[in-house]
Amino acid sequence: xxxxxxxxxxxxxxxxxxGPTMLAGIVAxxxxxxxxxxxxxxxxxxxxxxxxxxxxxxxxFSLVFSxxxxxxxLAAAVREVDELVGGQTAxxxxxxxxxxxxxxxFIPSYQLPDLAREEARITHWHPHAGDAAAIVVMxxxxxxxxxxxxxxxxxxxxxxxxxxxYEAVMSRPLTDTGYSLDAVRAALHFMDGDDALAQxxxxxxxxxxxxxxxxxxxxxxxx
Numbered sequence: 001x002x003x004x005x006x007x008x009x010x011x012x013x014x015x016x017x018x019g020p021t022m023l024a025g026i027v028a029x030x031x032x033x034x035x036x037x038x039x040x041x042x043x044x045x046x047x048x049x050x051x052x053x054x055x056x057x058x059x060x061f062s063l064v065f066s067x068x069x070x071x072x073x074l075a076a077a078v079r080e081v082d083e084l085v086g087g088q089t090a091x092x093x094x095x096x097x098x099x100x101x102x103x104x105x106f107i108p109s110y111q112l113p114d115l116a117r118e119e120a121r122i123t124h125w126h127p128h129a130g131d132a133a134a135i136v137v138m139x140x141x142x143x144x145x146x147x148x149x150x151x152x153x154x155x156x157x158x159x160x161x162x163x164x165x166y167e168a169v170m171s172r173p174l175t176d177t178g179y180s181l182d183a184v185r186a187a188l189h190f191m192d193g194d195d196a197l198a199q200x201x202x203x204x205x206x207x208x209x210x211x212x213x214x215x216x217x218x219x220x221x222x223x
Contacts, residue, residue, distance in 0.1 A: 003103035003144050003220075004028045010219015011099060014197055014211040016204075019056025022049065023097035024216070027119070035106045037115045043074055043122055056208065058093040058178075060085070064123045074122065082125035090128040092183035092209055094120035098133040099216035102140035112137050113161035131165035132180035136187075136213055138162055143220035149191060178209045187213035 008028050012021045026049060030042040050057070050065040060081060067077035082089045098119045101112060116137040117130030124130070135156055142152035157166045172185040187210045190200040197218060200211040 003105075004031065004100050007099050007103050007140060007216055007219045011096070011212055011216040013218070014200065014213070014215020015208065016201070016206070016211065017056040017208045019054070019058075020093075020096035020208065020212045022054070023057065023061075023093070024100055027097055028100040028103075031100055031104045035104070037101065037104075037107070037119060039118065039122060042119070043068075046122065058091050060089050060091055061093055061123045078121065078123060078125050081123075087126060089124045090126035090132075090180050091124060091178050092129075092132060092180045092213070094122075094124050094129045094133040095136045095180055095184060096212045096216075098137055099140050099213075099220075102137045102220065103144060109138070109141055110161075112141055113159070128165075128168075129180050131162075131168065132184045134162055135165055135169060135184055136216065139217060140220040143217065149221075153188070176204055176207055176209065178207065183209040183213060186210035187217065190214055191217055 008021065008024050011024050015021045026045045027042065030038060030045055034041050047065055047068055051069060063081045064077045067080065068074050098116050101107065101115055107115065113134040116133040120130035120133045138156045139152050142155050156162050169181050169184050172181050174186060174189055175182050176186065186203065187200065190196040191214060193199060196214050197211060200214040204211050
């Protein structure tokens with residue numbers, strides 16, 4: 001699965017700290033082992049890394065897996081954390097880590113948006129986290145298929161599974177927050193220009209948000 005490695009390597013180039021690259025690598029390892037999105041397998045791998053001393057995962061991931069490590073069932077931990085933070089579980093973590101789904105040859109394109117949302121729910125209850133992940137994964141899939149950047153955006157904007165989410169992203173102002181729709185909006189903005197990764201890094205400063213997504217997209221160009 002060469003394309004899996006390409007996406008992770010591209011993501012690494014945009015990752016200023018390292019946590020998203022580690023998480024995306026865990027997703028890639030699970031896909032290689034299971035040839036599908038196996039939520040139980042992937043969740044166990046996430047937990048193992050959390051126990052080993054994970055870093056730069058984002059607060060929601062940490063809150064969820066600290067509870068799972070204490071014996072709480074994953075689904076209950078996700079809902080409890082969502083309630084704890086007042087529903088603010090729409091961060092860009094899933095949009096960072098789920099990009100390798102696009103490169104799994106055993107998953108047809110029509111299944112990817114739902115699977116990206118299912119993967120996001122491992123930690124992030126808010127639907128926008130899954131919507132952002134679905135957009136990133138589908139853009140990566142179309143780029144891996146050899147579509148141009150312009151055509152990949154057009155297809156994602158037309159698909160029934162991603163159309164509304166894409167419109168929501170494109171309606172957002174350009175900001176440097178870690179809110180999932182904002183991070184994707186910023187990544188698309190810089191992908192539309194020149195020297196996307198450098199410009200995204202300059203815009204983000206020390207925040208590890210949109211440049212990670214730009215890296216994953218750049219890593220998806222071509223076969």
